[in-house]
Amino acid sequence: MGSYIWVPICVGLLAVLFAAYLAGYVLRKDTGTPAMQKVSNAIFSGAMAFLNRQYRTIAVLAVFAAIIVAAVLALLGQGSAADKFNLAWHTAIAFLIGALCSGVSGYIGMYVAVKSNIRTASAATRSLGEALMVALRGGAVSSFLVVSLSLLGVSLVFTAYGGLVNPALAPSLIVGFGFGASFVALFAQLGGGIYTKAADVGADLVGKIEANIPEDDPRNPAVIADLVGDNVGDCAGRGADLFESTAAENIGAMILGVALYAATRNIGWILLPPVIQAIGLIASAAGLLYVRPSVVKEPDKAAGRDPGEIAMQQLNIGYYITCALSIIGVFLGCYLLLNGPGITGNYGIPAWVWYGLAGTVGILLSIAFVYITQYYTAGTWRPVRKIAAATLTGPATTIITGIAVAFECVALPVLAICIALGLSFFLGSQVHMPLITGASSGVINVSGIFGTAVATMGMLMSCAYILAMDTFGPITDNAGGITEMGGQAESAREITDALDSVGNTTKALTKGYGIGSAALAAFLLFSAYLDVLFSYKHNPAVYRVDLADITVFIAALIGITLIFFFSALAIQAVGTAAKRMIEEVRRQLRDNPKIMAERVEDRVDPDYARCVDISTRGALRAMILPGLVAVLTPIVVGIILGPQAEAGLLMVGTMGGIVVALFLNNGGGAWDNAKKYIEAGYLRVNEEGEMLDRLDPNGTVLGKKSEPHKAGVVGDTVGDPFKDTAGPSLHVVIKLLSTITLVLAPLYIALHP
Secondary structure (H helix, E strand, O other), X not given: OHHHHHHHHHHHHHHHHHHHHHHHHHHOOOOOOHHHHHHHHHHHHHHHHHHHXXXXXXXXXXXXXXXXXXXXXXXXXXXXHHHHHHHHHHHHHHHHHHHHHHHHHHHHHHHHHHHHHHHHHHHHOOOHHHHHHHHHHHHHXXXXXXXXXXXXXXXXXXXXXXXXXXXXXXHHHOHHHHHHHHHHHHHHHHHHHHHHHHHHHHHHHHHHHHOOOOOOOOOOOOHHHHHHHHHHHHHHHHHHHHHHHHHHHHHHHHHHXXXXXXXXOOOHHHHHHHHHHHHHHHHHXXXXXXXXHHHOOOHHHOOOOOHHHHHHHHHHHHHHHHHHHHHHHHHHHHHHHOOOOOOEEHHHOOHHHHHHHHHHHHHHHHHHHHXXXXXXXXXXXXXXXXXXXXXXXXXXXXXXXXXXXXXXXXXXXXXXXXXXXXXXXXXXXXXXXXXXXXXXXXXXXXXXHHHHHHHHHHHHOOHHHHHHHHHHHHHHHHHHHHHHHOOXXXXXXXXHHHHHHHHHHHHHHHHHHHHHHHHHHHHHHHXXXXXHHXXXXXXXXXXXXXXXXXXXXXXXXXXXXXXXXXXXXXXXXHHHHHXXXXXXXXXXXXXXXXXXXXXXXXXXOOOHHHHHHHHHHXXXXXXXXXXXXXXXXXXXXXHHHOHHHHHHHHHHHHHHHHHHHHHHHHHHHHHHHHHHHHXXXXXXXXXXXXXXXXXXXXXXXXXXXXXXXXXXXXXXXXXXXXXXXXXXXXXXXXXXXXXXXXXXXXXHHHHOO
């Protein structure tokens, strides 16, 4: 069975080569006119300057954190001095490798994404199919690098740390890899989110509302900073987020597999997570390769269909192909790895079939999240239309209705998560294992918990395709800006607008997918932490976390408070940085009237670089405090209150993080698309001012520059830091809590034996 470790290693290497092939395809495309290149070069310079400064800051913090972790484990770990030193250096090196891989994948992926922007804009002057291909494959470079480097990192570190010789010990040694990935992801997502929303808020409030100029208008001083922000927030930030997801959840599932390995002596229980992820990479590549220019109908041959609808249909088909192949793959992986003597399943059904069904539950949950997120954030459904109707009575009712929708949208996703967790646990519990030392007392059902782990791995199988659709969003957004500022024909702008509309939907879907996978993994990572406690204490009582214990209750209360306090700091950071941006845009428009001159030949360019610098400095300064609060809180609680209290913080903090992230992500997305609903000309009213159907020919259209539109912009501005800063950052915090507790469990146990 040990030879199966070469499956994720070989597939990971092939995926890196596949990403290189996709990058070559994109970079060979032409780069448009000199006017387009001027805009693109400004975006590229701003994005790379920010990323260079951000990663230098993160690198210093990461090295400092690795030294601290190593020192703590070396001084306060358990066992002999040699054992302490061994754990310390293994964890520190794994931490730095995880941090480096996360940084490299985000950096390279964003480089290609930024280079894809102008190539997509240029392709839009020729055909919808070519523009769709360039944007999707440009996004896929980032996605396949992220997933393959995560897979390679976990597999190679596991092998290097003696995973094939001592499988029971290695997963605990590589936990540092997940912690390093989480650490970088938190600051990358925070910094990118603060940057992009500070620029976006400044550009929207002053440009659209005060100056009455269109989106992506070259007269707006914040327009380049806004376009840069799309890349550093949605490309680099989301890439780091999902890199950390795949790494942390792989390691958590491998730690759970150790107990089953101890009972069966079959290393397949430990190797299943990376093998399933490798199969998912193959499935994602197949889904991506389905989308070719020849299968995309051009608008002039599609009987009047919306170009955005055509593009979205192609992306959906590719996703369904990925999911179908993933279902086959999860059964194949379970069949190859989860057989062995003494393992039986109820009703005469083999164990691998039960676990294959559990993996299928995770895949179906990912599809359910796509539909649920679309219901709450797409303009064709009730929630967004309710917010659009509320704009008729001003910004206050727009914000009230948006918050109500944000609260409402928590229910369906949480029910879906609960059903998936319960069903996957039930399916896993249908498998009977040989006697498992310590767990045989009836305290836990190891088979059932491993069923939830397989479901989590199943959901993550489509990660590469989902992330490609996510990065597709900022690429098409930037392509629209380049087309507008580069003075291209209206037909090209229609194609980029359609693709941008699709990109807004795919970005919202990816946020839903990200929090869904984090939620499904919450129980997995929590169980992995309890397994680590048991490996030290050998007392089944560690599997019971008692909220009636005062220390556990206090820690749990701190955990839920951390989620709200962290969100407050992240949103406040956007407000502070946006204030400086608004003041700068107003100053430029006031001090230099030629920026807004009536005649085009009399106009001068604003000082774009100044706005880029304001966003950069504001983001780097503001990301430190919320990041440190998220990292230090669980450490302080574990040191003062002990490992069982830490379990309480982890459990309740994770639950709170899931619910608040859903509130922020879907609420912000609904506000955003209500504004776009109005901009698309779908808000129609009768003579009494009542909202009509969006296609009613008798209604009066209230579109751009109308009072409802201004109210919609205000609502979108409130939702921006919700959905693009605090919400996505909470995805990382949820898993960061788990990886920190896994890494520092020896410290908590040493202080509270």
